[in-house]
Amino acid sequence: MRTDTLPAVEELPTAPAEPTTDFTEEQFAAATEPQWIEHVIASGESLARIFVEQGLDAGLLHRIVTSSKEAESLAQIRPGQKLRFQFDENRELAVLEWHRNRVESVTFSISDDEIVMEPVSRALENRIASAAGVIESSLFVDGQKAGLSDGQIMKLAAIFGWDIDFALEIRAGDHFRVLFEEQYLEGEKLRDGAILAAEFTNRGTTYRAVRYEDSNGEVGYYDGDGHSKRRAFIRTPIKFARVSSRYNPRRWHPVLQKWRSHKGVDYAAPTGTPVKATGDGRVTFRGTKGGYGKTVIVEHAGKYTTLYAHLSKYSSRASSGNRVKQGQVIGYVGKTGLASGPHLHYEFRVAGVHQDPLRVKLPKTLTLAKSEIATFRKATAPLIAKLEAIPAETMVASVDAPKTN
Structure with a gap:
């Protein structure tokens, strides 16, 4: 019996193994x-x-x-x-x-x-903080000493701008307390928030304001009885300007060199300082008006008219016929017309008759509806309590746990 020997089979190389993947679903999603x-x-x-x-x-x-x-x-x-x-x-x-x-x-x-x-x-974290101080020099200087930012000081002046002329009436010994929000992002202060409540004592009279959103969604500042701090007019059209000449039926005119009635108030300020409308109204005149130079006249509801003179230029919104809102810039301080230096000449007229802008009795303030007073008091009571708890002359300090919008 014959046995045939099979030829040796050449060993073939082994195919490489299929690669394996151990990606999780999360890793695969991230990769793709x-x-x-x-x-x-x-x-x-x-x-x-x-x-x-x-x-x-x-x-x-x-x-x-x-x-x-x-x-x-x-x-x-x-x-x-x-x-x-x-x-x-x-x-x-x-x-x-x-x-x-x-x-x-x-x-x-x-x-x-x-x-x-x-x-x-992104949602911001609101933290409530407080500050208080006594006026020794000015609201700006002493507000900064108390830890308030420039923006907060301007807000404070705006809130009480209907009650106090900060250019004329502030005195050493006046004092203030403020409760406000600071907004944080990821633990870092990003910016100032709203003033929630504030109190300012000026020459022995204490004025208080608390922030409240009414039933119509309008946010404003009110006193403890629900009277709005916003009135039909603010006293002054320029923030923190110096009164260089008062209302006077008989005043020596520095340019004309003769006695002449001064039917308004002059505010000395650098050229270019913004001039704001003191009340809502309609611009009835914009142009050059004799010795007044560049002038804007605004007619307000009822019998009131205001005049802003010696401007260097006008705001675009102050075109004749346009409506302007209280606090909107209508022009800029200058020395056009008969002016010895840069200043604003401001007049206030009632039924066409000139009145002293610093002393004229302004229209009454608005009040919340009687049906809303109870809701107002309930909503603002915690803020007023925190305001009253602020020690006099304290520096800025957080007084409440953080909260998020």
């Missing part, structure tokens, strides 16, 4: 998720240039900016702001984020059919 490209806007950069650098055409930019009235603001990018681009698998722009600041951003979701714009605002 579209990536963001971030760009911080530099000085002098334009949106068009940034889009070109990202390989995007001008047509897409035009489509985004013109997608809505609100989207037009994208053209107003500023240095330091941030843009974030998210592309799909085909390198087509899917999402554009515009971070205007640390709190506010706008998201544009882009598809073939539409562009959806969504404003986004």
Whole structure:
């Protein structure tokens, strides 16, 4: 019996093993998720240039900016702001984020059919704080000593601006207490919040104000009885200006060099200082008016008229026929007309008759409806209690646990 020996079979190389993957679902999702490209806007950069650098055409930019009235603001990018681009698998722009600041951003979701714009605002943490002080020099100086920012001092002056002329009536020994919010982001103070309640004692008279949102959603400041601190007129059209000449039926005119009645009040201030309308009304005159120089006249409800003279220039909103709101800028201090130096000449007329702007009896204040007084007192009682608990001459200190919007 013959046995045939089979030829040896050449050993073939073994095929490499299939690679194994141990990705979790989360890792896989992260690996396949579209990536963001971030760009911080530099000085002098334009949106068009940034889009070109990202390989995007001008047509897409035009489509985004013109997608809505609100989207037009994208053209107003500023240095330091941030843009974030998210592309799909085909390198087509899917999402554009515009971070205007640390709190506010706008998201544009882009598809073939539409562009959806969504404003986004991060929640801020509100912390209640307090300050108090005594006037030795001025509200600005002593407010800063108490720990108030310039913005808070201006708010405080605005709240009590109907009761106190801070340019004329403030005295050493006057004192104040303020309860206010500070807004924090990720544990860092970002900005001042609203003044919640305040008290100012001027020459022995104490004025108090508390913040309240009424049943119509209008926010304002009221005294303890529900009387609005906002009146038909504020006393002065310029903040913290010095009174250089008072109302006087017989005054020596420094330019004309003769006796002449002075039918208003002069406020000395640098050229360009903003001049504000002292009440709501309609501009009935804007132009040059003899010795008054550049002048704006505002007619208010009823029988009241105010005049602002010697302006260097006008605000665009102060065109003849336009309506203006109390506190809106209508012009800027100058020395046009018969003026020896930069100042504002301000007149207040009742039924066409000149009155002393510093002494004229102003229209009565508004009051909350009787049906709302109980709700007002309940809502504001905790704020007033905290205000009264602030020790005199204390520095800024948190007085309440943080709260979030």
